[in-house]
Amino acid sequence: DTAVSQTPKYLVTQMGNDKSIKCEQNLGHDTMYWYKQDSKKFLKIMFSYNNKELIINETVPNRFSPKSPDKAHLNLHINSLELGDSAVYFCASSQGGGMNSPLHFGNGTRLTVT
Amino acid sequence: AQSVSQHNHHVILSEAASLELGCNYSYGGTVNLFWYVQYPGQHLQLLLKYFSGDPLVKGIKGFEAEFIKSKFSFNLRKPSVQWSDTAEYFCAVGGATNKLIFGTGTLLAVQP
Numbered sequence: 244d245t246a247v248s249q250t251p252k253y254l255v256t257q258m259g260n261d262k263s264i265k266c267e268q269n270l271g272h273d274t275m276y277w278y279k280q281d282s283k284k285f286l287k288i289m290f291s292y293n294n295k296e297l298i299i300n301e302t303v304p305n306r307f308s309p310k311s312p313d314k315a316h317l318n319l320h321i322n323s324l325e326l327g328d329s330a331v332y333f334c335a336s337s338q339g340g341g342m343n344s345p346l347h348f349g350n351g352t353r354l355t356v357t
Numbered sequence: 358a359q360s361v362s363q364h365n366h367h368v369i370l371s372e373a374a375s376l377e378l379g380c381n382y383s384y385g386g387t388v389n390l391f392w393y394v395q396y397p398g399q400h401l402q403l404l405l406k407y408f409s410g411d412p413l414v415k416g417i418k419g420f421e422a423e424f425i426k427s428k429f430s431f432n433l434r435k436p437s438v439q440w441s442d443t444a445e446y447f448c449a450v451g452g453a454t455n456k457l458i459f460g461t462g463t464l465l466a467v468q469p
Contacts, residue, residue, distance in 0.1 A: 247400075284395075284445055286459040299456055333400065342389050342451025343408065348400040 246270050249334050249349035256324055257357055263320045264352045266334030273338060274298075275317035276346065277309060280331040292317055324356045359384045359452045363460035370438050371468050378433040378463050380422075380448030389451040390431040392422055395462075396444045404446075407431065418442070440469045 247268045256262055268275060276299075277289040291299035292311040306322040317334060331353050335346040362381045370376060382388065392404040405416025412424040422433045431448060448460040 284462045284464075286401075286447065286462075288456050288458075291456070335401075342457055345391060345403045345406055346393075346401075346457060348402070350400045 247334055247336055247347050247349040249352050251352060253353050255355045258324055258326060260324050261322045262324060263318055264332055266317045266349055268315055268336040270336055270347060272336035273314050276335040277319050278333040278335060280333060326356050329354055329356045359450055359458045361448055361450050361458050361460040363448055363463050365463045367464045369466045372440055373437045376435040376438045378446055380431045380460060382429050382450040384452045386452055390424060391449040392433050393447045393449060394444045438467050440467050443467045
């Protein structure tokens with residue numbers, strides 16, 4: 244019973260394609276996040292949702308569109324994939340968005356765009 | 358704006374050596390501080406956290422960190438490392454915004 248689960252674990256696709264990554268958490272947390280980890284291991288927040296509402300939207304291309312159907316799910320859809328989108332995408336959750344509780348991370352989705 | 362610096366990008370130690378990884382942040386207000394660890398091929402896991410109180414924080418697996426407010430630092434320490442501590446270590450800071458800002462990570466390689 245994984246706390247934060249992401250699918251798929253690996254995603255290999257060609258430039259120009261559209262793909263989605265799904266995330267679910269069973270911790271009862273009210274806040275969920277998408278982080279991108281590049282090839283140098285640098286972690287950068289992309290989006291954050293609190294109770295299905297978008298609260299953080301970093302300077303991410305609008306080809307990336309998050310969607311939170313309920314507070315336990317946060318999906319990420321990427322249109323017109325580019326080579327530079329290759330990275331590991333981590334979903335995370337926490338209780339409260341004020342950084343007063345630690346993040347629980349999923350296992351990551353390694354996206355490779357060829 | 359908040360930022361986090363981890364000056365050691367790559368550290369190589371022998372087993373039983375002592376470890377100290379540096380973390381400095383820039384933000385003048387109240388902060389919450391974290392250290393996360395990422396073992397090879399795995400997700401990030403929380404090692405320890407500081408919100409308030411005793412500035413010396415103990416975490417899992419024998420790790421500890423000390424918050425020194427005057428130096429804007431939150432260095433991670435372990436008296437005696439093991440081969441299984443080989444991993445990437447990330448310092449993170451939460452401040453005024455709802456964002457947790459991560460440092461660039463320190464790759465620790467422990468040689469048996």
